Amino acid sequence: MQLARVTGQVVCTQKDPHLAGIKLMVLQPIAPDGTDLGRTLIAVDAVGAGVGERVFFVRGKEASFPFHPVEVPTDAGIVGIVDHWSLG
Amino acid sequence: MQLARVTGQVVCTQKDPHLAGIKLMVLQPIAPDGTDLGRTLIAVDAVGAGVGERVFFVRGKEASFPFHPVEVPTDAGIVGIVDHWSLG
Amino acid sequence: MQLARVTGQVVCTQKDPHLAGIKLMVLQPIAPDGTDLGRTLIAVDAVGAGVGERVFFVRGKEASFPFHPVEVPTDAGIVGIVDHWSLG
Amino acid sequence: MQLARVTGQVVCTQKDPHLAGIKLMVLQPIAPDGTDLGRTLIAVDAVGAGVGERVFFVRGKEASFPFHPVEVPTDAGIVGIVDHWSLG
Amino acid sequence: MQLARVTGQVVCTQKDPHLAGIKLMVLQPIAPDGTDLGRTLIAVDAVGAGVGERVFFVRGKEASFPFHPVEVPTDAGIVGIVDHWSLG
Numbered sequence: 001m002q003l004a005r006v007t008g009q010v011v012c013t014q015k016d017p018h019l020a021g022i023k024l025m026v027l028q029p030i031a032p033d034g035t036d037l038g039r040t041l042i043a044v045d046a047v048g049a050g051v052g053e054r055v056f057f058v059r060g061k062e063a064s065f066p067f068h069p070v071e072v073p074t075d076a077g078i079v080g081i082v083d084h085w086s087l088g
Numbered sequence: 089m090q091l092a093r094v095t096g097q098v099v100c101t102q103k104d105p106h107l108a109g110i111k112l113m114v115l116q117p118i119a120p121d122g123t124d125l126g127r128t129l130i131a132v133d134a135v136g137a138g139v140g141e142r143v144f145f146v147r148g149k150e151a152s153f154p155f156h157p158v159e160v161p162t163d164a165g166i167v168g169i170v171d172h173w174s175l176g
Numbered sequence: 177m178q179l180a181r182v183t184g185q186v187v188c189t190q191k192d193p194h195l196a197g198i199k200l201m202v203l204q205p206i207a208p209d210g211t212d213l214g215r216t217l218i219a220v221d222a223v224g225a226g227v228g229e230r231v232f233f234v235r236g237k238e239a240s241f242p243f244h245p246v247e248v249p250t251d252a253g254i255v256g257i258v259d260h261w262s263l264g
Numbered sequence: 265m266q267l268a269r270v271t272g273q274v275v276c277t278q279k280d281p282h283l284a285g286i287k288l289m290v291l292q293p294i295a296p297d298g299t300d301l302g303r304t305l306i307a308v309d310a311v312g313a314g315v316g317e318r319v320f321f322v323r324g325k326e327a328s329f330p331f332h333p334v335e336v337p338t339d340a341g342i343v344g345i346v347d348h349w350s351l352g
Numbered sequence: 353m354q355l356a357r358v359t360g361q362v363v364c365t366q367k368d369p370h371l372a373g374i375k376l377m378v379l380q381p382i383a384p385d386g387t388d389l390g391r392t393l394i395a396v397d398a399v400g401a402g403v404g405e406r407v408f409f410v411r412g413k414e415a416s417f418p419f420h421p422v423e424v425p426t427d428a429g430i431v432g433i434v435d436h437w438s439l440g
Contacts, residue, residue, distance in 0.1 A: 001288070001306035001340055003274075008120060008175035010091070010144065015168030016134055016154045024089070024144070026120055026173060032272060032290055032304055040120055042089035042144050046280055046337075056274065056288070056306050058339045061150050062325050065337040066280045073134075073153040073167045075146045076089055079337045080279030085290060087272035096208060096263035098179075098232065103256030104222055104242045112177070112232070114208055114261060128208055130177040130232050149238050161222075161241040161255045163234045164177055184384060184439035186355075186408065191432030192398055192418050200353070200408070202384055202437060216384055218353040218408055237414050249398075249417040249431045251410045252353055265376070265394035265428055267362075296360060296378055296392055310368055310425075320362065320376070320394050322427045326413050329425040330368045343425045344367030349378060351360035 001056050002037075003082065004029045006049050010042055018072050025049065025078065027057060032087060043076035054082045089144050090125075091170065092117045094137050098130055106160050113137065113166065115145060120175060131164035142170045177232050178213070179258065180205045182225050186218055194248050201225065201254065203233060208263060219252035230258045265320050266301070267346065268293045270313050274306055282336050289313065289342065291321060296351060307340035318346045353408050354389075355434065356381045358401050362394055370424050377401065377430065379409060384439060395428035406434045 008026035023045040031037040046066035049055045055078045057063075063077030064070075096114035111133040119125040134154035137143045143166045145151075151165030152158075184202035199221040207213040222242035225231045231254045233239075239253030240246075272290035287309040295301040310330035313319045319342045321327075327341030328334075360378035375397040383389040398418035401407045407430045409415075415429030416422075 001338060003306065008173055010170060010173040012144070012168040012170045014135055018153065019167060024168075026175065037303060039125060042091065047278055056276070058337050060148055060324055060339045062328060062335075062337045062339055064150060065282065065335045068335065071150075071153045071156065073146050073150045073165065074089060075148045075150055077337065079283060080276040080288075082274060082276045085272055085274040087290065096261055098258060098261040100232070100256040100258045102223055106241065107255060112256075114263065127213060130179065148236055152238060159238075159241045159244065161234050161238045161253065162177060163236045163238055184437055186434060186437040188408070188432040188434045190399055194417065195431060200432075202439065215389060218355065236412055240414060247414075247417045247420065249410050249414045249429065250353060251412045251414055265396075265426060267394065301391060311366055320364070322425050324412055324427045326416060326423075326425045326427055329370065329423045332423065341425065343371060344364040344376075346362060346364045349360055349362040351378065 001058050002029045003056050006051050006053050006055060008051060016073050018070055022072065032085060041076055043078050044072060044074045045078045047078055047081055049078050049081055056080050056082055089146050090117045091144050094139050094141050094143060096139060104161050106158055120173060129164055131166050132160060132162045133166045135166055135169055137166050137169055144168050144170055177234050178205045179230065179232050182227050182229050182231060184227060192249050194246055208261060217252055219254050220248060220250045221254045223254055223257055225254050225257055232256050232258055265322050266293045267318065267320050270315050270317050270319060272315060280337050282334055286336065296349060305340055307342050308336060308338045309342045311342055311345055313342050313345055320344050320346055353410050354381045355408050358403050358405050358407060360403060368425050370422055384437060393428055395430050396424060396426045397430045399430055399433055401430050401433055408432050408434055
């Protein structure tokens with residue numbers, strides 16, 4: 001999983017029916033020190049995250065677990081909103 | 089998931105039978121600002137996208153979900169045609 | 177999925193029994209313009225491709241779908257021989 | 265799988281319910297010679313690892329196996345604490 | 353799949369119970385011409401490979417197939433010892 005900042009939202013009316021009603025957010029992955037880290041991506045939102053919030057997200061089929069038993073065709077999903085992190 | 093521009097189509101007559109009747113499109117991934125981002129790839133099309141359209145696609149086994157119960161051997165699939173996106 | 181050129185074959189007698197009788201080909205991924213694109217890899221062959229042919233292949237567990245119900249331990253498989261592709 | 269050093273912990277109260285009670289650790293992947301290797305990531309902890317310890321972790325859906333039958337939405341998980349390794 | 357050279361072994365006593373009794377080898381991926389190609393990784397061994405041997409390995413969940421029905425939490429596994437390969 002990786003940390004990210006929510007930077008936007010994607011709107012599309014013509015899509016796979018299993019994506020109906022699911023928010024599609026634009027994420028910028030970030031490093032633990034808060035700097036940008038790699039490419040933006042689109043992720044489904046399972047926790048009600050808003051633009052500007054820091055989240056962590058999961059890649060792969062497991063991004064669809066929170067929507068089970070619906071088989072959401074996604075490879076990235078926000079699974080938590082970050083309060084803070086500590087570095088040892 | 090990632091944004092992409094549909095740039096072409098692949099034709100092959102000799103292929104795995106589970107791919108029969110499925111369109112294979114060439115995609116150029118793009119960043120939210122519309123610029124090219126990384127390598128082209130081949131994706132199956134689940135939403136009727138045409139060359140020139142902006143879409144978003146999913147990587148991995150979940151690209152075969154829209155064709156369920158057919159076990160389509162693919163690792164990338166177009167799952168939505170983009171209307172627009174907003175950046176916060 | 178990606179386009180590739182078949183460049184060789186791997187021979188090994190001591191292997192997982194689920195790979196018995198399956199051809200293992202060396203692939204060089206290529207871009208739509210035919211130039212090499214990234215690292216060579218080993219893929220199982222589900223369509224009878226030969227050295228020198230242009231194919232497209234799938235990555236991940238779905239590379240084992242054509243051999244179902246045998247659970248072939250592979251992460252890459254040739255699923256089509258390319259006739260041609262068009263760029264829009 | 266890869267070797268890593270545990271460098272921190274992530275705290276978040278608003279998250280997918282299947283992550284409840286699971287520790288989220290910050291990992292720095294390392295090479296066999298102990299030097300840093302690539303980007304930090306967040307992983308669930310299945311073995312009770314602490315900050316500063318050397319571990320090895322798995323990527324992908326299989327990171328959720330130790331929590332079975334709970335379908336933990338993760339793509340990385342610590343599965344062992346390293347005693348030592350030998351290089352031939 | 354990729355070719356690799358076995359370069360070492362990892363020892364850990366505190367690990368996920370599904371990894372009990374399974375050898376964990378350090379792999380250096382190699383190109384078809386024998387040169388090193390990318391980062392070392394840790395893989396489970398399903399074929400009895402030893403340090404110094406040339407093998408090919410699989411990435412992803414399918415690395416656990418040879419241990420079925422045990423759900424081994426791994427993302428890389430040696431599935432064959434290479435005799436030789438030919439380049440066309």
